[in-house]
Amino acid sequence: MSVARRAFIQMSVGATVGILFTPTVWTALDDVSIWTQNWPWIPTLKYGETASVPTVSKMCESGCAVKVRTVAGTAFGTEGNVDNPLSGGGICPLCANGVQTMYSPNRIKAPMLAGKEISWDEARTVVAEKLAAAGSKVAVISGDQTGTINEVFSALLASKGSDAFYAMPCEMQAADKAWTGLMGGSGQVGYDLENADAVLLAGADALESWGPTVANLKAFAANKSGKFIFAGPVQTRTAAVTSKWVPVPTEGMAAFTLGICYYVMQAGKSVPAADFEQFKAMVMSGYTPAKVEAATGVKADVMADVAKTLLAANNPVVVPAGSVAGAAAAFALNLLLGGAMTVLPEFGKAVDGAMSRSDMLQKDILQGVDADVLFIYEANPMYALPEQIKAGFTVAFDSLNTETTAAADLVLPTPHSFERFEDLASPYGVAAASYSLGAPISKPTVNAMSAGDFVLGLADLGFETFEEVVDAKVAAIGADKDELVGGAAYVLEETPDMSGVTLAASVLGKAAVPVKGTGAVALAPYTLLNVGTANQATTPNAPCTISNNQLIGDSMVVMMASVTAKKLGVGVGSKVKLSGGSGDCEALVQIYEGVLPGVVAAPLGMGHTVGDEFSKGKGDNVYKILTVSSEAATGTSTWAGSTVNVAKI
């Protein structure tokens, strides 16, 4: 070995030992260990002031008063607004995911004409040309039940000489058709669930999906002594916590309610209505307990027991759901009982020429929409009722891609509720008229424009921006905008004059007769907010809360009683095809004795063909198998009485 080599080795050994006596190696190892934790794709937190900013969310049908949690001005979560009576600190499963939906990759990024991105100026030019050519053959379908945006759209229709304003089928529409249409009332019916001492939920799944669900839950929790009874074909989650579940078929709810009217009038109750005697005669002859039992299967003594509970109460109320006849029968019963049903006045209008809420609810979308130009505002009729929609040119306003935006000629992205001025006036079901308002919390993350701003650019409606419309609405109501934006609700305790109200005796006698389809079993569709609604698919965090009674894997689950399953030759886990209406659905069978025999309960809101990974391809679309039928005498359409044939596959 040469000297140089030996010395080099010795020096290297010395250097190696020497380096170990310095912090270099150990520090480098420490730094490398930290480096391994710092990959660029690891998300980082945003730091800054956290805040809870009040606003309103329109993801559920009634809308929620919420607070959006922000950090350094960036929204990261949604919670209830304890200062607003609609919320009381609670929030529904859909609106709870408002922020996640706002950041969803399913957001519509820019105006799209026939699948091609265009500018807003081009979009306005196209729509203006189509509108000019359409004349009065213009229609609007709105998925918003409570917003002043409907005034803008209806005023646009009025400026074109059209009254074709359509609401998506909703409980508020059935109630309005019954109250203002059949019974001659004015205003909007409400229910004081918190102060009622006996509540008959006649089909209203009030603690799960009906009406202002969050406010209902708060009222239910606060009402310590009230007795709640649920009547319906399925022992829903609402029925699971009420004092009693009375199994009543959907199509028989009006007759069941009149059956209770029988006992109530027998006990001497009356109403100073012009047609009371006619109503009494109609019920006493046509809806005797025996006849109702024969028509609905509900035992006379069960009805008597429910009537006894209502009669014994000081402040009872009946809450209907479903058909117009069912609503009218419930309102008649409420008038007889004189309890906790309230009537809310409508707030003043902001836009001249706009329709009243009741006028907006008159058109029956189930009978079909046909227009040269159709505006669809945050509704999904192509999912829920595709066969009813016909239009020469469809303009869809929405923040998310849906079946409707996919089918529309022109798609215009709207800001998310948290990115725009949004208001919420008296959702159907609340006890008193209320108005809530939200201001934008963050800028749109996409190239969106308020639908109000866009429409106001199409016609001279007296406003330049939707914010001006909202200001006018607040002024018309007499509320304080700052207080509203601060999260408080404006509540009006007035009651409209009810002197001219009748009991719709001439119509109810025929309308309450149960009408059922010809399928093998009755279909009881039900809504769970975590599954979705007709307009809003399930949201990013909600699928993990959907139980095996609604969805297993990608398969929808329908529930039926064991006696029904036996009759159909199916069992737990059987794969079946349900045929009805204009289509069919595939589902797995679950046995649940909380379903009326002869009925199959199926969840609405699944089976989307457009959407995100959480909703697309999950389950099947039950709207396909609903049967639209004309409700005798009331002249309205209904899904009640839908039946299906069930085949094992």
Next chain:
Amino acid sequence: MEERRTSKRCGGVLPFIIGFLATCVLGWAVIPGLFFEEVEQPVRFSHAIHVDDQGMECDSCHYFREDGTYAGFPTNEGCADCHAVDPAEAMEAIAEAGIDPTDYDAIMKAEIGAIEDNLASESEENKQAEREYVVKYLIQGKEVPWLNYQYQPDNVFFSHQAHAGLDIAELAAMKNELSSVVDASVFEEPAEQNCNLCHLKDIDKTDTPPAFERNVLSGYSKMTMKMWKCERCHALKGQPNACYTCHK
């Protein structure tokens, strides 16, 4: 035999010692410096001007919010209280001048009145620093990406409020035990506020912020306190050292 003698003469411990000493010197004096690169703050912010000249207090910018959280760096909203340039007005003037709003150099050279008339600084050097802040951040609506000398990763929950009561004078009693954790010189003339314990000593007196020394491997600041230092102080102060104390 000749070869073996040579080996004895040139071998032994001398090369070993040379190698040992060489790497010791390099390892202590040279190599540690190679782990860090100096990065300037995005804006030349003078604490001296704001504190000494304008009489601002530390908590004018670095304050506790009502909910107890710590504001840390000031935001444009706070800076705009004094640097009263109207972003909309400035942007409008920039557009009128036909300048690309993202061409910062062109904007600064153009001496836009809506900006220049509202600069608070007096000397040209300070005015240029203020101008850069206004043009690059304030009117653009972008927050200044300040470099945090004490940067901690997201998985560390550090509460300034929980440490607000530490008193340097009291801690001086254990300065020997803390010598490896904090700069021992902070105990010589204890400041009224305890910021010097962890932050750059007397940064409130600097006219130009010192460069941020970024570790080229980990990306962290040279001043980022390692976990063992947190634990040492916690132990000395009788505070819990459970994982969840800092990792929520």
